[in-house]
Amino acid sequence: MFLLVAGSLGTAFWKQHQRLDWQARHIQRLEKKLAGLQDSLRLLGQQTRTLRALAGLPEQEDPQNLLGTGGLALPNDPVQRHIYKTDETLDRLLALTRYELLSLQNVEEALKRQQDHWARIPSIQPADGYITSGFGYRKDPFTGRIKFHHGIDIFAPRGTPVVAPARGRVVRIRRERGYGLTLELDHGNGIHTFYAHLQSVKVRRGQQVERGDTIAFVGNTGRSTGPHLHYEVRVQGRRVNPTRYIIPAYAFYD
Ligand SMILES: [Zn+2]
Numbered sequence: 001m002f003l004l005v006a007g008s009l010g011t012a013f014w015k016q017h018q019r020l021d022w023q024a025r026h027i028q029r030l031e032k033k034l035a036g037l038q039d040s041l042r043l044l045g046q047q048t049r050t051l052r053a054l055a056g057l058p059e060q061e062d063p064q065n066l067l068g069t070g071g072l073a074l075p076n077d078p079v080q081r082h083i084y085k086t087d088e089t090l091d092r093l094l095a096l097t098r099y100e101l102l103s104l105q106n107v108e109e110a111l112k113r114q115q116d117h118w119a120r121i122p123s124i125q126p127a128d129g130y131i132t133s134g135f136g137y138r139k140d141p142f143t144g145r146i147k148f149h150h151g152i153d154i155f156a157p158r159g160t161p162v163v164a165p166a167r168g169r170v171v172r173i174r175r176e177r178g179y180g181l182t183l184e185l186d187h188g189n190g191i192h193t194f195y196a197h198l199q200s201v202k203v204r205r206g207q208q209v210e211r212g213d214t215i216a217f218v219g220n221t222g223r224s225t226g227p228h229l230h231y232e233v234r235v236q237g238r239r240v241n242p243t244r245y246i247i248p249a250y251a252f253y254d
Contacts (some may be wrong), residue, residue, distance in 0.1 A: 001059075011195070012222065020079060021026050023079055024078070024079055025081070027079065027082040027083060028161040029032050029081070030086055031086060031089075033092065034086065034090070035115065037093055038089070038093060039099065041093060041096050041097065044100055044195060045062075045063065045100055046169050047094070048100050048103045048104055048107070049109045051104070051230075052103065052106070052107055055106075055107045055110040055111050055114070056110065056114070057106060057107065057110050060103060061248075062182065063073065063095075063096055063099045063100070064096075068181075085199060087124070088163055109216070116167070117189075119166060119167040119190060119210070119211060120166050120167045120168065120187045120188050120191065121187070121191070121245070122165035122166040122187060122191065122193050122242075122245050123165060123166060123211070123245060123246065123247050124153065124163070124165045124166075124212070124234055124246065124247065125165070125246050126162050126163055126164070126165050126195065126212065126229065126231055127154050127156050127160050127161065127163070127218055127229045127231075128160060129154040129155050129156030129160060129218075129228070129229070130154065130155045130156075131152050131153065131154055131155075131243070132154070132155040132228065133149060133153035134152055134164065134241075134243065135149060135150070135151060135152055135240075135241040135242065135243065136148065136149060136241075137149070141225050142163070142225075150232055150239040151194070151196075151230050151231050151232035151233075151239065151242060152230075152231050152241075152242050152243060153228045153229070153230055153231075154228060154229040154231060155226070155227075155228045156218045156227065156228065156229060157185050157218070157227060157240045158199055158217075158218060158219055158220060158227040159199060159217050159218065159219075160217065160218040160227075160229075160230055161209045161214040161216075161217060161218075161233075162195055162198065162214070162215055162216040162217060162218060163185075163208040163211075163212050163213060163214055163215065164185060164193075164210065164211055164212065164215050165193060165211060165245070165246075166185075166187050166190070166191075166193075166211050166212045167187065167208075167209070167210050167211060168185040168186055168187040168188070168193070168209055169185065169186050169206065169207065169208055169209070170183065170184075170185060170203045170204065170205050170206060170207045170209065170215070171184050171186045171192070171205070172184040173203075173204075173205055175221070176196070176222065177222065178196045178222050178223045179196035179197065179219075179222045179223075180198065180220075180221025180222025180223075180224065181195060181196075181197070181199070181200070181201065181216075181222070182194065182195060182196045182198065182217065183195045183198060183203075183216050184199055184214060185209065185215070190234075190236040190237075191233070191234070191235055192233060192234040193231070193233055193234070193242075194230075194231070194232040194234065195216060195217055195229060195230070195231060195234075195237060196222065196229070196230035196231075196232075197218075197220060197221050197222050197224045197227075197228060197229065197230050198217065198218070198219050198221060199216075199217045199218060199219025199221065199227075200216065200217050200219065201215065202214050202215055202216055202217070203215045203216070203218045214247075224231070233245050
């Protein structure tokens with residue numbers, strides 16, 4: 001009788017012990033996996049910091065410094081203590097993940113802003129042809145007097161496509177006495193481009209255009225000695241030399 005009771009007690013104890021042993025081993029495995037996750041997250045953090053530097057964003061404080069450690073006393077029971085610590089580690093990893101995610105979102109936003117900034121700078125010659133008259137003083141072909149030429153003239157056959165040199169919006173299409181049919185694009189940041197002597201316009205006012213989109217066709221309207229495109233770049237309302245804005249690979253000089 002006594003033996004029987006002791007035997008069943010022993011089995012219960014042994015089962016309890018086995019259960020704890022199983023828990024302890026499992027918790028150890030969880031801790032190893034968490035350590036691996038922590039390492040991956042540290043590498044991800046390093047990559048994010050490199051990307052931030054490439055995107056021209058300021059350095060951020062090491063997120064490990066921003067995380068506090070748990071203030072509660074650890075329980076005495078070793079299994080409970082491990083569970084408690086694992087829980088704390090998971091909280092840290094979650095906070096770190098959110099931090100890196102936000103940091104990467106900043107990188108994406110910065111890159112999009114930069115991309116938009118470059119997309120809006122007029123950087124290609126708006127029509128294939130030869131620049132016959134540059135920016136600056138020249139003899140006026142009609143009066144023979146010396147006069148300042150505020151743009152460049154690109155000689156091209158009638159009907160040659162005129163393309164947008166950058167992302168922008170069509171702000172004006174109108175006929176002007178000297179310039180004939182004209183078109184103006186607003187590229188943002190105070191940069192405008194102006195096209196004159198056009199045969200026809202392919203866009204409407206308010207339309208958004210991208211670099212390379214056909215906006216008009218070369219013509220001979222207004223006071224013009226032959227089919228050509230008169231092209232101006234205006235920065236904060238001041239007309240500047242457009243050749244400074246044309247990347248040489250796209251330019252054709254005679
Ligand atoms: Zn001109």
